[in-house]
Amino acid sequence: MPGTARRTIILLSSKRSGSTAVFTMFQRHPDVGVCHVNRAIDLWEPNFWNFGAEAIAGRPELFAKRFAESHPFLGGGAPRSEDELFAMWDAILDRQGPTVFDKSPKYLGDRAAFDLMLKYRARGDDLRFIALVRDPRDVITSQFTLWNHLVEGDSPAFREDRWIAQYEHLEQLQRQFYIPLFRYEDFAAAPAVYAPIMFEHCGVRHVPEAYAHVRPVNVGRHATSDKEEIRAWTPGEKLRRMMRVFGYRATPAPLVEPKPAVTTSAS
Numbered sequence: 001m002p003g004t005a006r007r008t009i010i011l012l013s014s015k016r017s018g019s020t021a022v023f024t025m026f027q028r029h030p031d032v033g034v035c036h037v038n039r040a041i042d043l044w045e046p047n048f049w050n051f052g053a054e055a056i057a058g059r060p061e062l063f064a065k066r067f068a069e070s071h072p073f074l075g076g077g078a079p080r081s082e083d084e085l086f087a088m089w090d091a092i093l094d095r096q097g098p099t100v101f102d103k104s105p106k107y108l109g110d111r112a113a114f115d116l117m118l119k120y121r122a123r124g125d126d127l128r129f130i131a132l133v134r135d136p137r138d139v140i141t142s143q144f145t146l147w148n149h150l151v152e153g154d155s156p157a158f159r160e161d162r163w164i165a166q167y168e169h170l171e172q173l174q175r176q177f178y179i180p181l182f183r184y185e186d187f188a189a190a191p192a193v194y195a196p197i198m199f200e201h202c203g204v205r206h207v208p209e210a211y212a213h214v215r216p217v218n219v220g221r222h223a224t225s226d227k228e229e230i231r232a233w234t235p236g237e238k239l240r241r242m243m244r245v246f247g248y249r250a251t252p253a254p255l256v257e258p259k260p261a262v263t264t265s266a267s
Contacts, residue, residue, distance in 0.1 A: 010127065012108045014133075025210050033096035033097050033100045037073070045103065049110075057112070086123070099203075132183075134185065141156075144229065157236075164238055180198075188214055189216045195211040
C-alpha cells in the first residue's frame with residue numbers, strides 16, 4: 001500500500017503459551033501480513049531477529065537457509081551488518097505489509113536478538129510488542145510431555161529455569177517501556193474482551209472474524225499429568241513468586257468469567 005507507514009508487531013512468549021492462537025488471529029486479519037510469502041503458512045516462526053543476530057556474528061547459515069525458502073525476493077544470502085538486516089526487514093514490510101506480525105518463542109530471552117529489535121525501533125520505526133503468559137506449570141508440563149525424549153537430560157526443573165529466564169527478561173523490558181501482557185487463559189476464555197485490546201495497541205482495526213477460532217483452554221494440566229517426573233516436581237520459590245506476579249494461584253480456579261488482563265504501566 002503505497003504511502004502507508006510500515007509497522008511491525010512482535011509477540012513475546014515462551015513455547016506452549018498460546019502463541020499459535022494469537023498468530024492465527026493476526027494471520028486472519030485482512031490488514032496484517034505474516035513473515036512468509038505464503039500468507040496461509042501454518043505455524044510459521046521465521047526467527048528473523050535471532051537468526052539475524054547469528055548471521056551478523058559470523059554464523060549466516062541458518063538465516064540464509066530459512067529466508068531462501070520463506071522470502072526468495074530477498075535474493076538469498078544473509079546480512080553482514082545491522083543496516084543490511086534492517087533493510088531486509090523493510091523489504092519484508094514493503095512486500096507483505098505494511099503491517100507484519102512476527103513471533104517466535106526464541107525471541108524472549110535472546111538478548112542479542114532483542115538488541116537488534118530495539119535498535120530498529122530506536123531509528124524511529126514503528127515496532128510494537130505484545131506479550132503472552134500462561135500458567136508456567138501447564139507450560140512446563142506441556143513442553144516436557146512433548147519434547148523430553150528429544151532433549152538429553154531434560155527435566156521439569158530444567159524447563160522451569162528456562163521459563164524463569166525468559167520472563168525475568170520480560171520484566172526487565174517492561175521497566176524500560178510499555179509492553180501489554182495478556183494471560184492466555186483469559187484471552188482464550190473471552191477473546192471478545194481481550195482481542196480488541198490487542199488490536200488497539202497494535203494500531204489495527206477490530207475484526208471479530210479474526211478470533212472466531214479461539215476457544216477456552218484447559219487449566220491445571222500439570223495436576224492431571226501421568227508423567228512421573230511432573231508428579232514429582234515441585235516449583236521453586238522464584239517460580240512461585242513470578243506466578244503470583246502474573247496472577248496465578250497455587251490452585252488455579254476454573255475460568256468461569258473473564259479476569260483482568262495482566263499489564264504494566266508505562267514508565
